[in-house]
Amino acid sequence: MPAGTAGLRVDSIALCYQVRTLDKNRLERVLGAVQDIGLRLKLQEAIRFQLDL
Template sequence: MGLTTNFRWGIYLVNLDPVVGSEQGKTRPALVISEEAINQILPIVNILPITSRKPNRVVYPNEVLIRENLFGLNHDSVILCHQVRTVDKSRLIKYIGTIDNLDIQEEILSAIRFQLGI
């Protein structure tokens, strides 16, 4: 499976199917955001799906833009902080990279707080 020991802030290729309605589906990159102490105990993780950014697409306050060639992503990408999801670790197919930039981590946490009103 090619997974790392630590999951938090890791970007993985994740199988998100099956889905219902407007949930993000397909096999796509996703960012693990759950606390590492919990990740080491439970067979599940909390993730944020990532989508490639289309030209002229607006990035909303509950999303975070990641420029191409950063953290293992080959395209300008948008982290969908409004699509928080819990998945079994067996859905994590392949490790892509880690968001190790503290400013970007804080931007992601801020977008999650905005989405959840906390």
């Protein structure tokens, strides 16, 4: 995603094949959020594929 997308300051990549769980207590702050519904659906589809759901 280019900088400015999802509220991020730098270009970013979502690595949907590297799913990792984290304890919410370890997260300090929100860095960004995907507002574009089309992009959000593509990310969800990629994660579902990786988790074989």
